[in-house]
Amino acid sequence: MGEGRSQTNREAQTDAGKSLPTPVLWFSRSQLIFGVQSWNSSPRCIPRPGSEKIVGQMFTAEEWEAIELSLWVATWAVVASLPLAIPLGYFLARWKRPSKWLIETAVNLPLVLPPVVTGYILLVLFGSQGGLGGPLEHWLGIHIAFSWIGAALAAGVVSFPLMVRTIRIAFSGVDERLEGVARTLGSGPLDTFLSVSLPLAFRGVLAGSMLAFARSLGEFGATIMLAGNIPGRTQTIPTAVFSLVQTPGGVSRSGRLVLVSVLLACLTLAVSEILERRRQRRESA
Amino acid sequence: MSQLSFRASHFYPGGFRLDLSFRTTRLVTAIFGPSGSGKTTILEILAGLKHPREGFVQLADRVLVDTASGLFVPVQQRGVGMVFQDQLLFPHYSVQGNLRFGERRRRRSLNGRVTFERVVEVLELNGLLARHPRNLSGGERQRVALGRALLSSPDLLLLDEPLTGLDEELKTRVLDYIRRAIREWRIPTLLVAHDFFEVKRLADWVISIRDGGLEREGPAEEFKV
Numbered sequence: 001m002g003e004g005r006s007q008t009n010r011e012a013q014t015d016a017g018k019s020l021p022t023p024v025l026w027f028s029r030s031q032l033i034f035g036v037q038s039w040n041s042s043p044r045c046i047p048r049p050g051s052e053k054i055v056g057q058m059f060t061a062e063e064w065e066a067i068e069l070s071l072w073v074a075t076w077a078v079v080a081s082l083p084l085a086i087p088l089g090y091f092l093a094r095w096k097r098p099s100k101w102l103i104e105t106a107v108n109l110p111l112v113l114p115p116v117v118t119g120y121i122l123l124v125l126f127g128s129q130g131g132l133g134g135p136l137e138h139w140l141g142i143h144i145a146f147s148w149i150g151a152a153l154a155a156g157v158v159s160f161p162l163m164v165r166t167i168r169i170a171f172s173g174v175d176e177r178l179e180g181v182a183r184t185l186g187s188g189p190l191d192t193f194l195s196v197s198l199p200l201a202f203r204g205v206l207a208g209s210m211l212a213f214a215r216s217l218g219e220f221g222a223t224i225m226l227a228g229n230i231p232g233r234t235q236t237i238p239t240a241v242f243s244l245v246q247t248p249g250g251v252s253r254s255g256r257l258v259l260v261s262v263l264l265a266c267l268t269l270a271v272s273e274i275l276e277r278r279r280q281r282r283e284s285a
Numbered sequence: 286m287s288q289l290s291f292r293a294s295h296f297y298p299g300g301f302r303l304d305l306s307f308r309t310t311r312l313v314t315a316i317f318g319p320s321g322s323g324k325t326t327i328l329e330i331l332a333g334l335k336h337p338r339e340g341f342v343q344l345a346d347r348v349l350v351d352t353a354s355g356l357f358v359p360v361q362q363r364g365v366g367m368v369f370q371d372q373l374l375f376p377h378y379s380v381q382g383n384l385r386f387g388e389r390r391r392r393r394s395l396n397g398r399v400t401f402e403r404v405v406e407v408l409e410l411n412g413l414l415a416r417h418p419r420n421l422s423g424g425e426r427q428r429v430a431l432g433r434a435l436l437s438s439p440d441l442l443l444l445d446e447p448l449t450g451l452d453e454e455l456k457t458r459v460l461d462y463i464r465r466a467i468r469e470w471r472i473p474t475l476l477v478a479h480d481f482f483e484v485k486r487l488a489d490w491v492i493s494i495r496d497g498g499l500e501r502e503g504p505a506e507e508f509k510v
């Protein structure tokens with residue numbers, strides 16, 4: 001199995017090597033946001049002036065790359081999902097037709113599908129020969145498979161149901177009649193959504209984002225299928241742990257990454273929980 | 286009052302049926318009837334929050350609903366202000382934010398008719414502006430909800446059980462504020478209530494309904510239960 005995997009990695013590496021024009025497009029934006037110079041290695045998402053030394057003592061370069069990439073991928077997974085998850089969550093909260101279950105099932109599917117299967121479907125769709133991946137590569141030069149974009153896509157799809165669910169609950173908690181009041185005061189549907197519904201559900205949207213972020217950090221199955229496990233390019237914390245454990249003495253050497261993973265998960269869940277409690281307290285007030 | 290014509294048939298899932306037609310030219314018209322007689326539905330149809338199965342609504346020279354021709358003016362374009370029974374102030378805005386909500390969105394041509402300063406003065410809201418709805422008493426909430434509806438400068442004002450849930454003393458005070466507002470801006474008003482004496486203290490014209498249909502109508506001073 002190890003051999004098969006490393007072969008996949010090698011293939012993936014050459015594949016990713018070809019996909020350099022894509023990162024240019026994306027990372028130039030990341031440079032704007034984060035002020036990062038090197039786009040041709042891994043996307044560096046955390047500005048760390050002078051932190052090299054401390055970090056160098058705590059983590060190996062590979063570990064640090066996996067941590068950075070995980071945070072980067074999870075952030076993009078959340079940011080890219082939100083514009084879809086917010087309207088969908090609202091729609092599911094407000095629509096009353098019985099046929100709603102069909103959409104609900106489709107949205108929740110990644111929650112129950114084995115992530116590897118989700119990853120397989122994504123690979124079929126977004127691979128170089130895939131129905132969506134092909135045109136994207138041909139027309140826009142965007143490579144999804146075996147790139148960090150693929151990792152973000154996999155994480156985004158798998159965490160999407162959690163995000164939509166939390167957002168839907170938040171919108172369900174907003175009194176529909178408040179929207180009616182806004183309408184009688186001269187506000188159109190979109191204006192009402194932006195000035196009443198969304199602000200009142202905002203904490204829920206934030207909590208859903210945190211939850212999806214935590215889930216994205218831990219995404220493994222779909223990620224390894226679609227993005228592979230290329231150190232410095234698509235290797236996230238979970239896939240790095242997986243690789244480490246398979247090397248001699250790897251179980252003890254992966255301890256640091258496991259600890260980081262646990263800490264990050266606890267932190268995001270705690271923030272999500274605090275937001276949720278505040279919302280409940282405000283509602284009961 | 287410019288004339289208001291209302292005719293609607295509406296069925297509820299439970300089997301209840303509203304089938305009512307009335308017309309009024311008075312400044313303050315009250316619809317009164319027991320709970321569950323379809324009063325709130327009438328207001329919701331007027332405001333545009335509910336589509337009647339069949340009906341026709343005309344306010345002055347504007348037709349708002351005509352199911353025969355498929356006409357249904359969207360809520361935000363009706364110029365119908367509504368004060369809900371439980372006020373429904375926006376919890377994420379201060380009193381000032383609530384009051385300004387409708388003012389900011391009203392048609393430009395209406396600016397100057399109902400001014401923020403005057404509403405604050407008439408309804409004595411000055412001390413409340415920075416407060417949050419959750420820190421207001423029932424009577425205060427009612428005044429803010431009324432002020433918010435007035436500031437959208439409506440052509441028709443709807444009041445749903447404006448005095449319910451207030452004690453006797455507060456009822457008299459809120460009633461006084463409502464009267465002042467109606468007198469000040471002469472906005473045609475339609476209110477619904479289940480208590481006839483509340484109705485009589487405000488209205489010029491009374492319509493009583495029962496089981497979703499018209500029972501009786503007449504001028505308030507001649508109306509007896």
